[in-house]
Amino acid sequence: MNNALILIIEDEPEIAEIIETYFAREGFRVITAGDGPIGLAHHQRLRPDLVVLDIKLPGLDGYEVLAAIRRRGDTPVIMVTALAEDLDKLQALRIGADDYVVKPFNPLEVVARAKAVLRRTMGRGSDQVLRVGPLSVDPQAYVATIDNDTGAVALDLTRTEFRILAHMAASPNRAFERSELVDACLPESEALDRTVDSHVSNLRKKLTAAGGEGLLVGVRGVGYRLDWAHGR
Known part of the structure; x- marks a missing residue:
C-alpha cells in the first residue's frame, strides 16, 4: 500500500x-x-x-x-x-x-x-456476491444490480452509497443505526447522522428507479434496513 x-x-x-x-x-x-x-x-x-x-x-x-x-x-x-x-x-x-x-x-x-x-x-478480499431478494451486490467487482422483468439493471452508485448498500446487504433484514453506518462506511470522516440520511435517500431513489421499490426502508427511532421480505 x-x-x-x-x-x-x-x-x-x-x-x-x-x-x-x-x-x-x-x-x-x-x-x-x-x-x-x-x-x-x-x-x-x-x-x-x-x-x-x-x-x-x-x-x-x-x-x-x-x-x-x-x-x-x-x-x-x-x-x-x-x-x-x-x-x-x-x-x-x-x-x-x-x-x-x-x-x-x-x-x-x-x-x-x-x-x-x-x-x-x-483491501477488499471478499468475492462473495451478496443477494437480498432482487438485489445483488458484488463487493469485489463493485457492482450492484436489481433484477426486474426486463433483466438485471445496474445501479449507478457513488462510492459511499455502494459501501452503505454492501454493508447492509451482508446482514439483510437487520436494522442499522445511523451511527453504525457512519462507523462502518465513513469511519475516518466527520460525517453526521444527517449525512447518512442524505446518502440513504439518494440510494433509495436509485433502488426504486431500478425496480427495487420498498427494498430499503426506514426503522423509526433506529435507522434503516434492507427488507428481505420485500424481495422474496
Missing part, C-alpha cells in the same frame, strides 16, 4: 510541499498539481491510487474536480480545505468524497486518513 501513487491537487505551494513530504517519508509516490485542470489531466494520465484535493482551486474548484473524477471512476478522494461549515462537508460527501480534513491540519493526520481509506479501497 505504501507504494501507492498519491495525487495532491493544491494551489498553495507551501501546503502542497508539506503534504508531499509527509507522504514521501512514508514511502508513497507523489505527484502534485496547482490547479483543477492540471489535476484532472494528471488523474487521467497517471491513474493515482488516491487524490488529496483542495476545494478552492483556480480553473476548476474542488467540487468540479471531484465530480469529474467520480464520472471517470472510483478513485478515493480526501478533501483538504479551509472550509469548515457542515454544508461544505455535506456537499463534498454527496458528490463522493471519501474523507474530509479541515485546515489547519496535522500532516500526519492526512497521511493516516489516506492509509485508512486505502485499506478500505485496496
